[in-house]
Amino acid sequence: MPDSAPARQRSLWSAISEEPPLEAPPATGFLQTDVAVIGGGYTGLSAALHLAERGVGVALLEAGEVGSGASGANGGQVIPGLKRDPRNLERIFGSKAGPLVELFGDAAGFVFSLVDRHSIRCAPCRAGWILAAHAPGAMPPIRSRWQDWHSRGADIELLSAADIGELTGSHAYAGGLIDRRAGTVQPLAYARGLARAARDRGAVLLENSRVEKLVRDGGVWRLSGRGFEIEAERVVVATDAYSGPLLPALERSLLTVSSLQIATTPLPHDIGAPILPTGACLSETRKVAIYMRRGPHGQLLIGGRGPVGDGRPDSLYRDLYKRLVEIFPTVRGLGVEYRWRGRVGLTMDELPHLHEPEPGLHIGQGYNGRGVAAATTMGRVIADRITGGELADAIPVTNLSVVPWRFIRQPMLTAAIGYYRLRDRLGLGA
Numbered sequence: 001m002p003d004s005a006p007a008r009q010r011s012l013w014s015a016i017s018e019e020p021p022l023e024a025p026p027a028t029g030f031l032q033t034d035v036a037v038i039g040g041g042y043t044g045l046s047a048a049l050h051l052a053e054r055g056v057g058v059a060l061l062e063a064g065e066v067g068s069g070a071s072g073a074n075g076g077q078v079i080p081g082l083k084r085d086p087r088n089l090e091r092i093f094g095s096k097a098g099p100l101v102e103l104f105g106d107a108a109g110f111v112f113s114l115v116d117r118h119s120i121r122c123a124p125c126r127a128g129w130i131l132a133a134h135a136p137g138a139m140p141p142i143r144s145r146w147q148d149w150h151s152r153g154a155d156i157e158l159l160s161a162a163d164i165g166e167l168t169g170s171h172a173y174a175g176g177l178i179d180r181r182a183g184t185v186q187p188l189a190y191a192r193g194l195a196r197a198a199r200d201r202g203a204v205l206l207e208n209s210r211v212e213k214l215v216r217d218g219g220v221w222r223l224s225g226r227g228f229e230i231e232a233e234r235v236v237v238a239t240d241a242y243s244g245p246l247l248p249a250l251e252r253s254l255l256t257v258s259s260l261q262i263a264t265t266p267l268p269h270d271i272g273a274p275i276l277p278t279g280a281c282l283s284e285t286r287k288v289a290i291y292m293r294r295g296p297h298g299q300l301l302i303g304g305r306g307p308v309g310d311g312r313p314d315s316l317y318r319d320l321y322k323r324l325v326e327i328f329p330t331v332r333g334l335g336v337e338y339r340w341r342g343r344v345g346l347t348m349d350e351l352p353h354l355h356e357p358e359p360g361l362h363i364g365q366g367y368n369g370r371g372v373a374a375a376t377t378m379g380r381v382i383a384d385r386i387t388g389g390e391l392a393d394a395i396p397v398t399n400l401s402v403v404p405w406r407f408i409r410q411p412m413l414t415a416a417i418g419y420y421r422l423r424d425r426l427g428l429g430a
């Protein structure tokens with residue numbers, strides 16, 4: 001992989017954000033608030049923004065800087081819906097599925113409306129999301145997804161091999177679909193813009209403020225960390241795959257994997273013009289997911305699953321580059337300017353979860369790699385639960401439970417990813 005000297009081990013997004021860092025102060029001393037939000041990613045920021053808009057006193061505490069979790073590191077693909085298709089949700093939730101399908105079906109549109117309403121400078125582009133079949137055998141589930149959403153009036157189109165060739169500039173795919181409700185943002189700038197909007201509406205933002213203890217004391221919650229204590233009537237925990245030992249069951253209620261990304265140098269016009277020419281983003285149907293998009297300055301980005309723990313991913317970055325060249329042979333030899341990683345929270349049923357294990361404690365998490373739209377929506381729903389808004393019951397509340405056999409499943413996940421990656425390398429993935 002030809003690194004531009006030196007390929008930076010930080011994200012493209014932190015290098016080019018039009019929304020500046022918040023430079024919020026750390027928490028100190030004692031503070032009393034209506035709602036304390038723990039975690040400055042989309043879930044927490046969206047909850048804080050929607051609470052502040054309704055005049056609720058809110059303090060958001062972030063261990064690092066706003067967007068230092070997955071929300072500042074992701075691919076910026078704003079995809080509506082959930083991993084499971086509407087018919088599947090109907091099977092699971094029966095009559096409660098309708099509002100859920102509608103809520104998450106509108107989730108990408110909701111992101112773009114927030115970007116617009118709060119003038120967030122995050123390079124929004126609503127050019128659609130392509131789901132690309134890496135082999136003919138991957139077309140039946142794509143057709144079924146298309147049919148399911150199409151019958152509900154979604155702006156979604158089935159693509160032949162020729163159509164997808166034109167939309168991607170690659171001959172690598174057997175067909176696919178394009179969901180035109182979707183698009184892209186600069187993900188870190190989007191997080192910072194949400195934070196700015198929340199702060200402008202009265203939310204107190206506190207960075208470099210890790211909450212180390214959370215206890216219920218009589219009718220209130222007490223949160224404390226180095227040099228601060230906060231008293232709040234309610235708490236929103238929005239730490240997803242970055243949860244530490246704060247709540248005993250929380251960290252063990254998800255499986256976590258890392259996702260890696262590389263960004264090339266900006267493509268010269270003759271090479272770049274035919275590649276994803278409309279600005280649509282793309283995911284492949286492989287078991288070990290691969291996703292791609294163009295960057296704001298014409299870079300080409302590719303991402304995929306990394307190691308399960310914090311192991312060194314050098315060979316995996318090389319694999320990503322190799323795959324990029326397989327899909328777009330004309331980029332061979334172009335430098336890689338940035339490479340970075342983040343953590344993804346997975347749930348056993350591939351659905352995000354809302355938990356309320358104790359009175360006044362709200363937890364939203366588990367977006368399975370689709371959190372840009374879904375986490376923003378979750379934050380809004382949590383704000384509605386707290387204020388009695390119209391979406392208060394739109395997401396079913398589930399028990400917070402430890403993933404069964406997690407100590408075995410987590411290493412099994414590593415083995416499974418390795419197995420599917422090997423199949424892909426050998427050309428057997430289907």
Ligand SMILES: Cc1cc2nc3c(=O)[nH]c(=O)nc-3n(C[C@H](O)[C@H](O)[C@H](O)COP(=O)(O)OP(=O)(O)OC[C@H]3O[C@@H](n4cnc5c(N)ncnc54)[C@H](O)[C@@H]3O)c2cc1C
Pocket residue numbers: 038039040041042043044061062063064065066067068069070071072073074075076077078079209210211212238239240241242243244246258259260261291303341342343344364365367368369370371372373374375
């Ligand atoms: C590399 C990568 C690519 C991805 N690509 C996409 C994509 O293209 N499209 C898509 O829809 N989704 C994507 N995702 C998933 C998406 O980024 C996440 O689902 C989403 O950002 C989760 O948001 P969140 O607010 O719940 O959590 P996070 O953004 O992870 O925020 C959690 C925050 O909590 C903070 N925190 C943790 N513990 C404490 C504590 N004790 N006190 C204070 N703060 C604490 C952390 O510092 C962190 O900032 C991707 C994820 C990764 C990692």
